Amino acid sequence: MIKNIIFDFDGVILNSIPVKTEAFRKLFEAFPKEKVDELIKFHIQNGGMSRYKKIEYFFNTLLDEDITEETVIEYAQKYSKITKEKLSQKKYLIEDSVNFIKENYTKYNMHIASGADEKDLKYICKELNLNQYFISINGSPKIKGEIIKNILEKNNYKKEETILIGDSINDYNASNINQIEFYGYNNNLLKKDFKYIVSFEEIDFD
Numbered sequence: 001m002i003k004n005i006i007f008d009f010d011g012v013i014l015n016s017i018p019v020k021t022e023a024f025r026k027l028f029e030a031f032p033k034e035k036v037d038e039l040i041k042f043h044i045q046n047g048g049m050s051r052y053k054k055i056e057y058f059f060n061t062l063l064d065e066d067i068t069e070e071t072v073i074e075y076a077q078k079y080s081k082i083t084k085e086k087l088s089q090k091k092y093l094i095e096d097s098v099n100f101i102k103e104n105y106t107k108y109n110m111h112i113a114s115g116a117d118e119k120d121l122k123y124i125c126k127e128l129n130l131n132q133y134f135i136s137i138n139g140s141p142k143i144k145g146e147i148i149k150n151i152l153e154k155n156n157y158k159k160e161e162t163i164l165i166g167d168s169i170n171d172y173n174a175s176n177i178n179q180i181e182f183y184g185y186n187n188n189l190l191k192k193d194f195k196y197i198v199s200f201e202e203i204d205f206d
């Protein structure tokens with residue numbers, strides 16, 4: 001019996017992917033377009049990965065340049081300024097999942113484990129009045145696998161009673177490392193290989 005649900009945020013609760021994609025383009029608009037295009041492809045393929053890792057990937061792998069931790073943080077802060085206010089608009093909420101959360105937050109123990117920056121994440125959730133539905137809201141720079149591990153240990157959750165709902169293979173990997181069940185959502189590429197939620201109106205975890 002499922003008692004605990006850990007939600008990814010981007011693509012599951014908030015339709016933020018297009019906004020964040022354009023934010024990366026703006027952040028690196030002074031760099032070669034073909035390199036930025038490669039980053040965008042990497043960004044889309046790696047939902048659930050933090051902006052810090054994507055910025056490092058852009059410099060270390062695509063540009064073959066070293067980048068200091070301080071510079072990564074500077075770029076991450078610029079990215080935050082581009083995205084934070086825009087993503088606080090209710091029009092980006094995914095109605096299907098949000099309705100389920102509102103209707104069932106007293107039935108399940110709910111948490112957020114996201115690749116998004118934790119400070120931004122908590123700000124956005126507060127602006128969108130989502131705080132009240134979640135026991136904890138967690139984001140980067142901690143990696144998702146570590147976040148899930150902490151949620152399980154801190155709350156003494158049984159793994160067989162806990163699931164992760166996400167929209168990327170990175171979400172699956174984080175759940176698999178922690179030996180909890182994974183449900184895919186809002187990404188048709190996950191339908192073939194994993195348990196999949198087409199609509200929360202049709203799902204029953206009991």
